[in-house]
Amino acid sequence: MKKDAYYTSGQFAKKAHVTLRAIRYYDKQNILKPSARTAAGARLYTDADLAKLQQILLLKYLGFSLEDIREMTLASADQQYLLESMRIQKKLLRQKMDEMQAMDEAIDRTIEAIQTEQAIDWNSMLDLIHLTAVERSLKNQYQNAANISARIRLHREYSVNPQGWFPWIMQQCNLQPGMRILELGCGNGALWTENREQLPADLWVVLSDKSEGMLKDARRALGEDSRFSYKKFDCEKIPYEEEMFDLVIADHVLFYCEDIPQVLAECRRVLKNGGRFLCSTYGKQHMREITDLVQQFHKEIVLSAEVLYERFGLENGENLLAPYFSEIQMRRYEDAIEIAEAEPLISYILSCHGNQNQLLLNQYKEFREFVSARVADGFYITKDAGIFLCRK
Structure with missing residues (x-):
């Protein structure tokens, strides 16, 4: 980078409209480190640091603690x-x-x-x-x-199967006009936004989630569409009468539920006789190369506090479903990921529910270099996911 692209601490503070004391404090707290230092040790900042500072100040305005901000801005250089x-x-x-x-x-x-x-x-x-x-x-x-x-980005942009996950899931749903559908844990509504043009005009779809923020995202993404309504609830107690729905969908949801049998009983209760329950999950080989990669860098990194497929996976799902449903079919989604870029893979790793962010706080630069070197000639990732399609 050219020398004139750097700002001294004073210039940086003035440009960002913050105090020099604040700049020094963020450095000390390991939230915003300078991009370089002079031979005498003076801090030097760049426009990229300005972008990160904007993020820090906004998150601070939204009420996050400095500890939260440190973790949430870990990969801001990407x-x-x-x-x-x-x-x-x-x-x-x-x-x-x-x-x-x-x-x-x-x-x-x-x-x-x-x-x-x-x-x-x-x-x-x-x-x-x-x-x-x-x-x-x-x-x-x-x-x-x-x-x-x-x-979504990692799977959408680097999967080898040209048919994406959400189009494949929708194909398995076999939607027909007039159907009444409930999706549990709809997230940002991607299943429906990515398949909108293929949806029958005459549908009644309830999108549910226990996060109001996720429901708002789904509502904004789908806009004004009379086929969709939105409901916040925990799927262990579904607030609908018996036999209301033709299809209930739980896409990567069941393994997060505290009481899986209770959720399955509720799904059966609200399904019509002959109605179908579609739930997706992972197998034990899913994304195993990523786990191997991070543990080669730091053996104490655990990407998930729980092994989700052990709670509800492709290997044990049929046994868990059998007391509640008949005609249980397992269908695997044939796919893999091939990638030669570090950043999308790192973003995926940081998104996991384990301890990786805390352990990488002071080693992010080294970790990025490590991942970049490992994927430079191409990196293959196994995908082991699929659905169970059940009938009441």
Whole structure:
């Protein structure tokens, strides 16, 4: 990089409209390290550091702790990761604006009620005031959205099967006009947005998730479409009457549920007689090369606190489903990943639910170099995923 692309600490602080003390503090806290130093040890920053500082300040504004921010900005030097992060931050800002607007309107209604001596709906006011507690869930929403984005990108852009996962899943659903469908754990609605042109006009689809943030993402992605409605609930207690749906879908959901038998019983209850239950999961070989890779760098890294396929996987799924459904068929999705770029793979690794981010905090640069060297000549990743298609 050319010398004139660097800023001294003072120039950087002035350009970013923060104090020099703040710049030094972020360096000390290992949140924003300088890109270089002079021979005398003075800090030097770049425009890329400005982009990371923007991310830090916005996350700080949204209420995250410095510890959270340190982990969430770990890979900000990677342009694609930063781009996805900016998009997610925009969604969070939009959500916060919606919440503040609702609070503003609630206060206006209360002021009007006081001025006109009308009865005040204090329960409604208290419910709205509790919107401020939603900020506590922003970290989870940020991480969920970032994780989903990282995983979808790796599979979508580097899989060898030209038919993507979501089109394949939709093909297995065999949708017919007039069907009533429930999806559990819909996430950002990718199953439907990626297959929108193939959907029958006459459908009634309920998209459910226990995350309000995910439901908002799905609603925004699908826009105004009368075929879709949205419901927040935990799938261990589905708030619908018996025999309401022709099809229930649980795409990579069951292994996250605390009480899998209870969820399966609920799915059976809300299905019509002859209705179908489609659930997807992984096998024990899925993405094993990634686990091997990270443990070669640091043997203590565990990418998942739980081995998900042991809870509900391709090897044991039929036994778990058998008490609730008949005509159980397992169908494997034939695919693999071939990649020669480090950044999408690193983003995927950081999206996992294990301890990798904490262990990589002070070694990210070395880890990136390690991964780059390993994938430079091509890197093959096994995909071992599929579905169970069951009938009530």
